Amino acid sequence: MDTLRKKIAARQNPTVAGLDPDFAKLPAFLREQAVARRGKTLEAAADAVLAFNRAIIDALCDVVPAVKPQAAYYELLGWPGVRALAETIAYAREKGLFVITDAKRGDIGSTMAAYARAHLGTVEIEGAEITPFGADALTVNAYLGSDGVLPALEVCKAHGKCIFVLGKTSNPSSGEIQDKLVDGEPVYSLLGHLCAHWSGMAAGGEPSGRYGTVGLVAGATYPAQLAELRQNLPHTFFLVPGYGAQGGGARDVAPAFDENGDGAIVNSSRAILYAWRKEGCNERDFAGAARREALRMKEDLNAVLADHSK
């Protein structure tokens, strides 16, 4: 988590740009070029997605510290899409960005170990250690309990990576399960406390700096819960989605941060990726529009955080 925090500090910007590229929403010229070359195929769609991502990464890499590719949009395009995911991760890391793969994985221990090795670690092929995806962090669904999370921590320890566990998600129905009380405590809060416990385990019971290996996902659309979680979890770093397209604003996410304006990173995907549509500029300037939106978001967050830290 310290690697991410250093990149946030260097850019003075706690924003992660979500890479959720939907082929149908890409600029028409990119779609047409790809289809002219490869026909109406998954390969064409994956080529367009990769070209789009590269331009977005080039435009954002000195503005934002991190990107969060959402695996669903790549899996949607079959194996060429999964290849585009791997190439996107490699390109973003080459450009100095921290990469959080959003795949929300969670399973029995042996399977979770495979997920974690796939996304964060390595696989051994006849004695050769190969990195399949090589992201810096992975989103994790901890519904299976500790033995579905601890194998990922082993991979984190071995490779210097971290995970973000779903806590209070940003979607309208999140309360159906996450707000239920267990021994008087909401499930999202229980997950938060488990994250703090798992971080302690990852550090071998030693204090691991201000923020540990296991972060928590908490949505911008629930500011009261963000405030409560921040107060109860002083050593847990938050990934806060829901800014922009889902209606969250800078004032809503401010409670996720600590007194130093540290402790959280805010995701925006569609509002950045498709900013050219909202701006009404030429679609060929889509990357410029994404940069302008990311700079606007940075200013918006920093203005509110300056007040919050007072």
Ligand SMILES: O=C(O)c1cc(=O)[nH]c(=O)n1[C@@H]1O[C@H](COP(=O)(O)O)[C@@H](O)[C@H]1O
């Ligand atoms: O884990 C996530 O990132 C996530 C958790 C959550 O509670 N809500 C949420 O929206 N997300 C993801 O964050 C992104 C939000 O996208 P936008 O609404 O377009 O900014 C999507 O990739 C979601 O899958």
